[in-house]
Amino acid sequence: MAEVTKDLVIDTLRKVRGPDLEGDLISRNMVSDVFIADGKVYFSISVPSERAEELEPMRQAAERAVKAIPGVKGALVTLTADRKAGAAAATKPATAPSQSPGNSHAGHSHAGHSHGAQGGRAQKAGVPGVGAIIAVASGKGGVGKSTTAVNLALGLMANGLKVGLLDADIYGPSVPRLLKISGRPKQIDNRIIVPMENYGLKSMSIGYLVDEDAAMIWRGPMVQSAILQMLREVAWGELDVLIVDMPPGTGDAQLTMAQQVPLAGAVIVSTPQDLALIDARKGIAMFKKVEVPLLGIIENMSYFLAPDTGKRYDIFGHGGARAEAERIGVPFLGEVPLTMDIREKSDAGTPVVVADPNGAAAEVYKGIARQVWEQLAGRRARPAPNIVFE
Numbered sequence: 001m002a003e004v005t006k007d008l009v010i011d012t013l014r015k016v017r018g019p020d021l022e023g024d025l026i027s028r029n030m031v032s033d034v035f036i037a038d039g040k041v042y043f044s045i046s047v048p049s050e051r052a053e054e055l056e057p058m059r060q061a062a063e064r065a066v067k068a069i070p071g072v073k074g075a076l077v078t079l080t081a082d083r084k085a086g087a088a089a090a091t092k093p094a095t096a097p098s099q100s101p102g103n104s105h106a107g108h109s110h111a112g113h114s115h116g117a118q119g120g121r122a123q124k125a126g127v128p129g130v131g132a133i134i135a136v137a138s139g140k141g142g143v144g145k146s147t148t149a150v151n152l153a154l155g156l157m158a159n160g161l162k163v164g165l166l167d168a169d170i171y172g173p174s175v176p177r178l179l180k181i182s183g184r185p186k187q188i189d190n191r192i193i194v195p196m197e198n199y200g201l202k203s204m205s206i207g208y209l210v211d212e213d214a215a216m217i218w219r220g221p222m223v224q225s226a227i228l229q230m231l232r233e234v235a236w237g238e239l240d241v242l243i244v245d246m247p248p249g250t251g252d253a254q255l256t257m258a259q260q261v262p263l264a265g266a267v268i269v270s271t272p273q274d275l276a277l278i279d280a281r282k283g284i285a286m287f288k289k290v291e292v293p294l295l296g297i298i299e300n301m302s303y304f305l306a307p308d309t310g311k312r313y314d315i316f317g318h319g320g321a322r323a324e325a326e327r328i329g330v331p332f333l334g335e336v337p338l339t340m341d342i343r344e345k346s347d348a349g350t351p352v353v354v355a356d357p358n359g360a361a362a363e364v365y366k367g368i369a370r371q372v373w374e375q376l377a378g379r380r381a382r383p384a385p386n387i388v389f390e
């Protein structure tokens with residue numbers, strides 16, 4: 001079979017329309033460098049950050065077009081925020097005039113810093129047998145939050161801890177697929193649900209309980225009670241840590257959830273681009289509001305790791321999350337590379353940490369898991385401070 005070349009990919013992308021159906025991706029100069037390794041094609045498309053969501057179909061069209069090239073075994077296309085070359089990630093983002101992470105992006109009331117203190121953590125009872133509950137959140141969808149949550153949970157297990165995973169994404173549960181679990185959980189005493197288990201990881205998800213479309217029509221209060229039930233009426237047993245895969249975004253629903261679940265800490269997943277970082281700041285502001293300690297930021301799809309040579313390429317403006325974490329004084333927990341392996345293994349329901357436990361990606365997740373655990377331990381050793389950053 002003919003070898004797939006960069007020129008061939010570029011020619012194909014000339015046929016993919018640009019935003020507003022004007023021109024094509026190449027003539028509009030929107031495509032990053034194209035990498036090809038082992039028949040798989042990787043590149044990113046620059047878009048104005050405010051149009052990212054709306055341009056998702058364009059990303060999909062590009063991915064489809066490239067996958068259709070004879071000889072192409074796979075394509076991984078991401079959107080990146082439109083940032084002119086030269087605006088190094090390490091410098092303060094020129095597009096973000098906000099003064100502090102807590103103010104301008106939260107979209108909620110700015111009235112006073114004591115907000116949320118009354119509804120604060122003290123009132124929330126823990127879950128018997130569960131040592132610590134940690135939320136994995138992201139400001140926006142599609143940054144790889146669920147993939148990170150699952151591999152982080154398995155990474156904690158690989159470090160010798162007893163771990164559970166609660167999928168709090170009622171409208172788009174991904175844990176059943178990521179852990180390749182189907183069927184319904186058992187009930188004991190007509191009330192307590194036995195968590196489902198695969199790879200030694202106990203998990204609970206709305207996807208185990210109702211048919212796919214059923215939860216879509218639920219309203220706020222039903223969603224909340226479902227979450228609390230999955231948290232409290234499940235026979236988790238003794239766990240060192242329960243990871244909660246939060247729903248994406250930072251709206252009121254997420255805020256309520258962050259308020260109701262007795263969280264010991266939160267981890268924010270972000271991609272390197274400004275676009276996701278702005279959203280990450282919203283996530284940080286949200287946890288600050290409900291006084292949940294921020295354990296740190298994980299940068300996902302941070303750099304591209306070529307599968308054949310193992311060489312690292314910083315094609316996505318890598319480093320944005322680390323710089324942002326440093327700027328606002330939040331721990332930086334680590335960088336996860338963009339690899340076809342992570343995507344394919346996730347999609348097949350065999351997360352890399354179990355599929356290839358000694359591989360490079362698994363080591364990355366295990367390292368991040370150690371960082372998370374250390375952050376948590378560090379915070380517990382100190383007499384619970386209310387304000388955890390700034």
Ligand SMILES: Nc1ncnc2c1ncn2[C@@H]1O[C@H](COP(=O)(O)OP(=O)(O)OP(=O)(O)O)[C@@H](O)[C@H]1O
Pocket residue numbers: 138140141142143144145146147148169172174248300301336337338339340342343344346347
């Ligand atoms: N480091 C990575 N390398 C390659 N692909 C990745 C990586 N992280 C996540 N992905 C892929 O990106 C896609 C989105 O990931 P995931 O579903 O975890 O995101 P999410 O933020 O939880 O999304 P949503 O908000 O829609 O639930 C998936 O196809 C996943 O396999």
